[in-house]
Amino acid sequence: MTATENDKQAQRKAVMAVLTHSDPSEISRRLAAIMLPAHENLREPENGLVMVRGRIGGDGAAFNLGEATVSRAAVRLSTGEVGFGYTLGRDRDKARMIALCDAMVQSDEFAGLVETKVIAPLRAAISAKRNRKAAEAAATRVDFYTLVRGEG
Template sequence: MAVLAHAEATDIACYLEAIALPAHEDLREPENGLVMVRGRVGGDGAPFNLGEATVSRAAVRLSTGEVGFGYTLGRNRHKAKLIALCDAMVQSDEFAATVEAGVIAPLRAATIEKRNRRSAEAAATRVDFYTLVRGEG
């Protein structure tokens, strides 16, 4: 689910086009809403409300009965529905391997490549500081 949440909606849709999608119905129409983001003082101290974030969610049911849920930060209802559809298909014995190989694996590879590229770009700007000690006497 993390791979799908971090991917672009256009990329998910592109990979899903290559798969024959099963018949499905919306259990929950894609919708936008707000969630309260909580933090903790010092990481493990007293909780406090940091603010609100927009979230999109959807739920679908395949004709074979599998139910999938999709949540994503932001106001992209289409992406939430695509994530829900992938979630339902992964639970199906018939579609699980196809979705893993045709959608999730390529998105995971792209995410790893993007992360490695960003790390390399950041490493190129790394500055090493050395402490010089003056000798006395």
Template sequence: MAVLVHAASDQIAALLAEIAPPSAETLREPEAGLVMVRGRIGGDGAPFNLGEATVTRAAVRLADGTCGFGYTLGRDRDKARLIALCDALVQRDDYAPALETKVLAPLRDAQQTERQQHAEQIAATKVDFYTLVRGED
């Protein structure tokens, strides 16, 4: 599901449309708020409060009672609701396989490609040290 928070809402919506999701009732209207982001002292010690980030959350319920919860960084209300809907669908045996192949897998592949490309660009800036041989004879 982590793949969804990294995708744009129109991407998710376009892919989700292909599996004809059932209608869902709103359990929680998309709501923007904050989370306090925590770091650790020294990177691995006791936690401390670094600063806040905007987050939007939503919750939906399918006709059979399955509930889905959506959380994402930022203030995109549509995206929070779409994630909540996907969270509900992934729990349903009749939708989970299609969700995986038609929505999650393509998003994952696209993100993987982009991440790989990015990593290759970064890798090109890695330093190769060499030593100059001094003539001391």
């Protein structure tokens, strides 16, 4: 892979992280504010199961922990870009919206628009929520000090 391809893969990975941690209604609201390109479903949104693997310790053998429900979808823009969407849970619409955003991020025409109108506001909302939770946790923090007597 070239440096440019690595940058695009890193960008797609960052976009997916934001979208999977965002509320579906927020994604929908942000997408409604932009003109969506013509697209078709390559894979209709569907639900399924994946095996979750666990590991005890840093060097323990992997074991099957259990199953998790996931939703997935695939979308192709009329310009040829293909996007994939996966999310935990049974939210087919969210998987489809993630796939659409993934395809649009790959498009030279729509990448900037999606970043400014959809991804950046969602990223800011996630950051604000994390900061708020950190501040709430910090407010309950207790510092313990050990006192040493001067007898010695």
